[in-house]
Amino acid sequence: MTTQIQRNDQLLRRIVRAIDKAIADDVPRIRQEMQLETDNYVRFIRSDCIHDNLKTLAVSEDVQIIPFKRYSWKGRMLVDHANRITYSITTRQNLDAIPKKKDRRAPHFLMSMLAVENGDLEGQYEQLTLFPMDQFDEETYEEDYDTIINGALDPSAGYRHYVITYEFTGETLLEVDVVFLDKNFTVIDKESIREYIKPDFARLTGSAAAPEDAAENKPSIKNHLSLKPGLKPQLYEEEKQA
Incomplete structure (x- = not known):
């Protein structure tokens, strides 16, 4: 029984791209x-x-999106069938808030996913405030889980659930993590995938002129400098990196 995150780097890279594109562009x-x-x-x-x-970037032969609803809210679950992993995506702030809400009339969808797919695991440490899993019985979680996945996978096939959390400010994606939780929302394993956030230099510098345009607009040094005979100044080009 593995308690370490199983990485599908190609898929994780595409998930980060989907989040970054939404925040910075869309x-x-x-x-x-x-x-x-x-x-x-x-x-x-x-x-x-x-x-x-x-839907555009992550779906492939082995990766599927499962649509589900919570009242009027429409959610999406990402399923990696080849590695038997399901993913949900939320902000770090929202994930932290879920276990703190009491007196729910129905389980949060993440409660049901963790109860069924990660229910036999235990986290690395106990949080100060554990999630009250006895709020709902096992049958309630299983019925809710069946509603979410809607026959898209076999619950007994050994799927695990990972939560992709992200943090951002303004139009900039700051952090992205893969979080592996037990049914009490206690961390089993956690990895940063921040390295997949690729800086877009066009965003940082504005609309960049093409190299040929830059060459045309560059003032001629010959027109602005008067050089003494025999003196050959060294001219440097300084590369700027954001």
Whole structure:
């Protein structure tokens, strides 16, 4: 029984790209197009963009997206059938808040995923405030799980659930982690995949001119410098990195 994260690096790279594209490109574009007086919708449109990007970037022969609903909210679960791993994506702040909410009338979908897929595991350490799993019985979790996956996988096939958490500020993705939790939301294993956040230099510098355009717009040194005979100055080009 493995308690370490099993990495599918190609898929994780695509997941990070889906999140980064939503935060840095898609949401700013939508806000620019809508030009509304307030932007309270942004927290919801971000997850919609992530889901859309996952469909475009992450789905393959072995990777499937499972749609599910929670009241009026529509969620998406990513399934890596080859490695038998399911993924959900949320902010680090939201993941931290889930175990703290009490008096639920129904399980949060992540509660059911962890109870069924990671229920036989125990985390590395006990959190100060453990999640009250006795809020719902085992049958409730299993029924909810069946509703979520809707026959897309065999619950007895040994699938594990990982949570992809991300942190951002403004239009910049800061951190992305893979978090492996037990049913009490205690960490079994955790790995940063921040290395897959690739800086987009066009975003940092604005619209960059093409090399040939830059050459055309560059003032001629010959027109601005008067050189003494025999003096050959050394000219350097300084490469700027963001």
